[in-house]
Amino acid sequence: MKTLIISLVLLLELILQGTFFQFMNIAGFYPDLVLITIVIIGIFHDKEYSWRFGLIAGLLTDIIYGRVLGFHGLLYLTVIVVVSILASNVFKESIVAPLLLFPIGSLVKNTMYYMITYLLKENIPIGEYLASFGIYYWVINMIALFAVFFLMLRYKKYWVVSN
Amino acid sequence: MKWMKEHRFGLMITLIMFMLVTGIGMTSQGRDRTTLPESLVSSGVSPLSRVVYYSSQYIHNFYSFVTELSTLKSRNEALEQELHDYKIKLTDYDKLTQENKELKSLLSFMDEHANFEYISGSIVSIDPDSGFSIFVINRGSNDGVQVNMTVVLKEGLVGRITEVSGGTSKVLAITDQNSMFNGVCVRTRDYVRITGDDNYKLKGYVDTEAKIEAGDIVLTSGLSGAFKKDIVIGEVLEVKKQQGKLEKLVVIEPAVEVEKINNVLIIK
Numbered sequence: 001m002k003t004l005i006i007s008l009v010l011l012l013e014l015i016l017q018g019t020f021f022q023f024m025n026i027a028g029f030y031p032d033l034v035l036i037t038i039v040i041i042g043i044f045h046d047k048e049y050s051w052r053f054g055l056i057a058g059l060l061t062d063i064i065y066g067r068v069l070g071f072h073g074l075l076y077l078t079v080i081v082v083v084s085i086l087a088s089n090v091f092k093e094s095i096v097a098p099l100l101l102f103p104i105g106s107l108v109k110n111t112m113y114y115m116i117t118y119l120l121k122e123n124i125p126i127g128e129y130l131a132s133f134g135i136y137y138w139v140i141n142m143i144a145l146f147a148v149f150f151l152m153l154r155y156k157k158y159w160v161v162s163n
Numbered sequence: 164m165k166w167m168k169e170h171r172f173g174l175m176i177t178l179i180m181f182m183l184v185t186g187i188g189m190t191s192q193g194r195d196r197t198t199l200p201e202s203l204v205s206s207g208v209s210p211l212s213r214v215v216y217y218s219s220q221y222i223h224n225f226y227s228f229v230t231e232l233s234t235l236k237s238r239n240e241a242l243e244q245e246l247h248d249y250k251i252k253l254t255d256y257d258k259l260t261q262e263n264k265e266l267k268s269l270l271s272f273m274d275e276h277a278n279f280e281y282i283s284g285s286i287v288s289i290d291p292d293s294g295f296s297i298f299v300i301n302r303g304s305n306d307g308v309q310v311n312m313t314v315v316l317k318e319g320l321v322g323r324i325t326e327v328s329g330g331t332s333k334v335l336a337i338t339d340q341n342s343m344f345n346g347v348c349v350r351t352r353d354y355v356r357i358t359g360d361d362n363y364k365l366k367g368y369v370d371t372e373a374k375i376e377a378g379d380i381v382l383t384s385g386l387s388g389a390f391k392k393d394i395v396i397g398e399v400l401e402v403k404k405q406q407g408k409l410e411k412l413v414v415i416e417p418a419v420e421v422e423k424i425n426n427v428l429i430i431k
Binding site: 011014015016017018019020021022023024047048051055058060063064065066067068069070071073074077078081113116120122123 | 172176179180182183184185186187189190191193197201204205208211212215216219220222223287288289290291292294297299325326333335340341
């Protein structure tokens, strides 16, 4: 049941990113809710449980928006496994954990994104790509990170599986 | 056996990653049809996406209207200036009308396109990673949509269908960098190799002998097979000579503002 709830939340966030945030954004920047949620799930669960959500979120992204099946699946699976491993010894209910791990998750996702698109011969100018991670990106995502983290913490019983 | 048990998680993740990489390899060149589970997910998500998309657009438009109220005075002044400019431009009107008539007769554009059969569709969502380069429409194989069908608007070419599910399809806009096709200049009949560029523009390449120049209209040539023939692609903004290269670079303004469309027509 908890797996289903998290999957539906990820699906809803994905729809919001492809619809709502295409109109409601600041200079084209909007929160990467799926990545934020993936990072928080990775913090609260061990890697043996959390990996499936990276895979689900990634495959849903590929099916709904992507051209290449498995592309985002690989990105989000790697992010959530890395975050789960790094978060295994941190105090999970402190905001410090997602504040430290979101930048790592973002770095892993976007580095892999750039590398795979490069290997697929879809050259994105590196300067242009780096420019999309300016101050707006971090401010907006950090605000969203606070909001999503405390919201998920409040409703922890509905989605955190006790080990 | 003990080793496998100890490293079960690592082995499982490696296996999944291998399968995902295989999936990437198999689908990186595009596919004609999606699988049934993918089709079900796409079709299931499409109605909700559509509701959220149009609600968000409505809220966005309303919000823009409210916030623009305070700037009405300055906008009014700007519009008056614009009106003044238009009055000056009006003197060229007759010349342009004549030119327009000539172009229309040259193309017989409307007559030729009356033969096409269309499927109308609406955008339900946009790829969050690449913006309007790829968007999803609410028409799929159930409506007769097939891969590589040409997507247009009255103004001109929008893109082509790259993937079809039961109730939805993905459209690759002509402004995407992966979009490559051939065009032909109406006035000079020069062939132009066109691809997408940044900022929703197109860039084309022509021989150095080509007589194409700014203001020329470019149509689809029908040679590449992906697009129907004689659909307006856009207007040439500038032609640049490239040092040390055997081709000239042509910057083209697409006839369709891809980032502002809501509904599209698919040519059967």
